[in-house]
Amino acid sequence: MIYDAAVVGAGPAGIFAAMELVKNGKKVFIADKGRLIRDRQCPIVAGKVKKCLNCPSCAIVSGWGGAGSASDGKLTLTTGFGGNLEEYIGCGALKDMIASVDAAFVRFGADPHCYEADGEFAREIIRVGARKGLRVLPARIRHIGTDASREVLNAMYEDLAPRCDIRMNAMVEDILIENQRAVGLRFQDGSEVRARCVLAAPGREGASWLEGLIGRLQLPIASMPVDIGVRVEVPDSVCETLTREFYEVKTLYNTPTFDDRCRTFCMNPSGFVVPEYNRSHDLVTVNGHSLKNQKSNNTNFAVLVTKNFTEPFRDPIGYATHVARLANMLAGGGLLVQRLADLRTGRRSNASRIRRGMVEPTAAAEPGDLSLVLPHRYVIDIVEFLDALGEILPGVNHGDTLLYGVEIKLYSLRLELKSSLAVPSVEGLWMAGDGAGVSRGIIQAAASGVVAAQSMTDSLK
Numbered sequence: 001m002i003y004d005a006a007v008v009g010a011g012p013a014g015i016f017a018a019m020e021l022v023k024n025g026k027k028v029f030i031a032d033k034g035r036l037i038r039d040r041q042c043p044i045v046a047g048k049v050k051k052c053l054n055c056p057s058c059a060i061v062s063g064w065g066g067a068g069s070a071s072d073g074k075l076t077l078t079t080g081f082g083g084n085l086e087e088y089i090g091c092g093a094l095k096d097m098i099a100s101v102d103a104a105f106v107r108f109g110a111d112p113h114c115y116e117a118d119g120e121f122a123r124e125i126i127r128v129g130a131r132k133g134l135r136v137l138p139a140r141i142r143h144i145g146t147d148a149s150r151e152v153l154n155a156m157y158e159d160l161a162p163r164c165d166i167r168m169n170a171m172v173e174d175i176l177i178e179n180q181r182a183v184g185l186r187f188q189d190g191s192e193v194r195a196r197c198v199l200a201a202p203g204r205e206g207a208s209w210l211e212g213l214i215g216r217l218q219l220p221i222a223s224m225p226v227d228i229g230v231r232v233e234v235p236d237s238v239c240e241t242l243t244r245e246f247y248e249v250k251t252l253y254n255t256p257t258f259d260d261r262c263r264t265f266c267m268n269p270s271g272f273v274v275p276e277y278n279r280s281h282d283l284v285t286v287n288g289h290s291l292k293n294q295k296s297n298n299t300n301f302a303v304l305v306t307k308n309f310t311e312p313f314r315d316p317i318g319y320a321t322h323v324a325r326l327a328n329m330l331a332g333g334g335l336l337v338q339r340l341a342d343l344r345t346g347r348r349s350n351a352s353r354i355r356r357g358m359v360e361p362t363a364a365a366e367p368g369d370l371s372l373v374l375p376h377r378y379v380i381d382i383v384e385f386l387d388a389l390g391e392i393l394p395g396v397n398h399g400d401t402l403l404y405g406v407e408i409k410l411y412s413l414r415l416e417l418k419s420s421l422a423v424p425s426v427e428g429l430w431m432a433g434d435g436a437g438v439s440r441g442i443i444q445a446a447a448s449g450v451v452a453a454q455s456m457t458d459s460l461k
């Protein structure tokens with residue numbers, strides 16, 4: 001059996017590529033090293049164990065739905081966020097692609113309500129922010145919620161399963177290349193699948209695997225910045241005037257002292273702060289999500305500082321993971337938490353001061369001192385950014401605000417690809433999604449899968 005297309009990875013990029021290829025009448029094979037949605041259950045999230053067991057396939061980031069299935073399911077429907085696809089296909093095409101991918105999410109059960117940010121209230125917030133040098137970026141958001149997101153992705157599986165071949169628990173070891181042409185996949189167990197073209201969409205979980213492939217095929221890559229910061233947790237009341245309207249407030253800020261670029265990221269009204277187990281680097285970092293059916297009294301979001309390292313330094317991932325490892329070391333293997341007042345005055349937070357404060361933590365974390373972990377300029381950047389944010393979110397810079405450390409975003413690998421997302425030097429090979437550095441979120445990952453699939457379909461004619 002020779003398939004028309006073989007897809008590595010059943011995250012949003014792989015799923016949407018497969019849907020497009022099947023719609024175009026192609027014989028498709030999808031492989032993912034993780035499990036189906038119903039079998040994905042992290043023992044820590046289930047409360048069975050306290051420490052990561054290093055499961056052969058991590059239920060949080062691997063399996064049907066990819067990292068997206070365990071995610072908050074917040075779809076950002078504005079072109080300026082969630083990836084670089086615009087650089088490949090242009091703004092107009094990206095807008096159309098986002099609209100069509102979003103419509104598919106709604107068809108499969110996502111909440112039809114969408115948060116818009118285009119009225120007089122949004123304009124007023126933009127004006128108020130600008131007075132402090134804060135750029136407020138209005139975005140259209142659809143919130144599916146972590147729990148509902150699983151149902152949507154499962155509905156996509158039920159739809160695709162009868163129409164293509166899906167192999168789960170199947171680690172792709174290599175892409176078969178013959179005469180500079182991709183001709184199929186080889187699995188860890190030695191078995192092979194042949195196909196006329198191949199899409200690699202392994203996500204961030206597969207970034208190391210992709211790095212190996214890129215090295216072997218000597219594909220050109222561009223370096224990317226890293227983001228390092230903290231997760232901020234405040235009472236809902238601090239953010240709700242804005243989150244009721246926008247769901248998420250996206251802002252950019254250049255700090256006065258160091259002129260570093262900071263941004264807010266992934267805001268979760270009535271949400272929960274959660275640990276994220278980074279298996280490739282053996283680390284625990286912090287993240288946040290909000291559920292459709294279970295609410296806290298707090299809002300959390302990330303404050304991230306973006307750094308572009310210059311020559312001769314070439315290991316931004318090494319730098320960020322080193323910082324995260326320090327936090328784990330001080331916290332006994334998990335997350336650190338500190339009150340903003342304690343960070344400002346240079347003292348360690350302790351359990352009793354946190355208990356007396358206004359914010360009841362939603363995550364288990366060791367009270368500590370983030371200034372022993374984050375380099376000085378990051379601490380200053382974070383404090384200055386929170387002070388500026390206080391203009392549009394009064395109370396966010398109160399002493400009781402909780403800061404969890406550390407949150408890192410590693411985007412250091414970016415492949416040089418054609419506008420169709422085809423690999424220039426290997427016939428029959430396409431790449432899409434977060435792993436190739438094309439996207440950084442569900443919507444652009446899914447859209448990049450469709451872009452690749454349309455080009456694959458053309459090549460099969």
Ligand SMILES: Cc1cc2nc3c(=O)[nH]c(=O)nc-3n(C[C@H](O)[C@H](O)[C@H](O)COP(=O)(O)OP(=O)(O)OC[C@H]3O[C@@H](n4cnc5c(N)ncnc54)[C@H](O)[C@@H]3O)c2cc1C
Binds near residue numbers: 434
């Ligand atoms: C905790 C968390 C919360 C998030 N919240 C949001 C959010 O609210 N909104 C948003 O837009 N984005 C969010 N994201 C990011 C979003 O999930 C990703 O941007 C998106 O899933 C990327 O899609 P992808 O298809 O490129 O890769 P992924 O979703 O990572 O899927 C890749 C798949 O490939 C598989 N794979 C990798 N290597 C191999 C191999 N060698 N063989 C076989 N299979 C392989 C993996 O098992 C995985 O299932 C979140 C991410 C996390 C981790």
